[in-house]
Amino acid sequence: MNTDHNHDMCKAYFAKLSEFIDQELGDDVCRDIQKHLESCGCCNACLETLKKTIQLCANIKDKPVPSELSRKLKHMIRHRI
Amino acid sequence: MIKNNTQGLVPDEDQALIDGIKRGETGLFETLVDKYSPRLYNFGLKICKSREDAEDLVQESFINIFRYVKDFRQEASLKNWMYRIAASVCWKMKRKTGSIKEKDLSLEELMPDHHASPEQVPPAWAHEPVAQLLNQELSGQIQNAISRLPTPYRLVLVLRDMEGFSTDETADILSITPANVKVRLHRARLFVRDDLKEYYEHRP
Numbered sequence: 331m332n333t334d335h336n337h338d339m340c341k342a343y344f345a346k347l348s349e350f351i352d353q354e355l356g357d358d359v360c361r362d363i364q365k366h367l368e369s370c371g372c373c374n375a376c377l378e379t380l381k382k383t384i385q386l387c388a389n390i391k392d393k394p395v396p397s398e399l400s401r402k403l404k405h406m407i408r409h410r411i
Numbered sequence: 412m413i414k415n416n417t418q419g420l421v422p423d424e425d426q427a428l429i430d431g432i433k434r435g436e437t438g439l440f441e442t443l444v445d446k447y448s449p450r451l452y453n454f455g456l457k458i459c460k461s462r463e464d465a466e467d468l469v470q471e472s473f474i475n476i477f478r479y480v481k482d483f484r485q486e487a488s489l490k491n492w493m494y495r496i497a498a499s500v501c502w503k504m505k506r507k508t509g510s511i512k513e514k515d516l517s518l519e520e521l522m523p524d525h526h527a528s529p530e531q532v533p534p535a536w537a538h539e540p541v542a543q544l545l546n547q548e549l550s551g552q553i554q555n556a557i558s559r560l561p562t563p564y565r566l567v568l569v570l571r572d573m574e575g576f577s578t579d580e581t582a583d584i585l586s587i588t589p590a591n592v593k594v595r596l597h598r599a600r601l602f603v604r605d606d607l608k609e610y611y612e613h614r615p
Binding site: 340341344345347348349352354371372374375376378379380381382383384385386387388389390391392393394395396399400402403404406407 | 437440441444448449452453456462466469470473474477518522523530531532533534536537538539541542544545549550553554557568572573575578593596597600601603604607608
């Protein structure tokens with residue numbers, strides 16, 4: 331990894347990292363970002379931590395509906411309709 | 412499956428539910444609650460500041476759903492329409508409590524300073540399997556970071572990354588443009604990422 335490169339492009343690509351992860355960019359931009367990532371350790375570290383953040387958010391477990399809330403909802407149905 | 416006018420599909424079972432409710436089969440409201448209350452409750456937990464607020468959000472959402480379901484025209488899937496109602500209830504609750512204006516998230520502030528703290532290799536946690544990382548403590552840490560996001564950013568991150576909606580669906584649910592969804596999502600993710608980075612840097 332070249333750690334001595336010009337960081338001028340970092341800012342421009344940094345703004346597009348989520349779209350890059352979500353595959354919402356055109357092929358040309360994707361290629362440019364991929365090339366930049368191969369030479370920029372900082373942006374690559376940012377990309378990897380961002381990807382892990384997304385995976386962690388997606389895997390947080392849901393909680394069951396409290397029985398008291400279910401009871402209130404059923405009561406609401408019976409008395410409002 | 413019945414093809415929708417715009418995007419997505421209305422599953423047969425939802426179509427049957429809507430048709431039945433429109434015919435006056437009020438018993439089907441209970442089926443609707445059984446099917447969707449777990450999703451709306453967990454959505455509420457992620458976007459509200461407390462469990463009590465999440466419960467209020469679910470109740471208020473269902474009141475609106477019952478009131479307007481007869482006018483539901485299937486321009487979106489039933490699920491997306493219900494989330495649109497829940498998001499709008501969230502905004503109403505926020506206005507009611509007179510919450511102070513929230514700070515915007517600036518991309519500049521979220522960008523790591525390559526010169527001040529040059530992190531040249533990803534930290535170890537970026538390579539660990541999710542199942543190994545995601546214990547109760549970390550789940551709490553992430554939920555706390557999400558709760559500190561300004562509401563417009565929190566809604567987008569929850570819908571996109573936790574509830575599984577696409578960019579276009581999220582834009583539709585929140586009545587904003589897809590470009591706006593992308594901007595908010597990126598900043599929200601960076602905010603949570605910064606929080607996680609700090610958490611791992613200060614862990615004993």
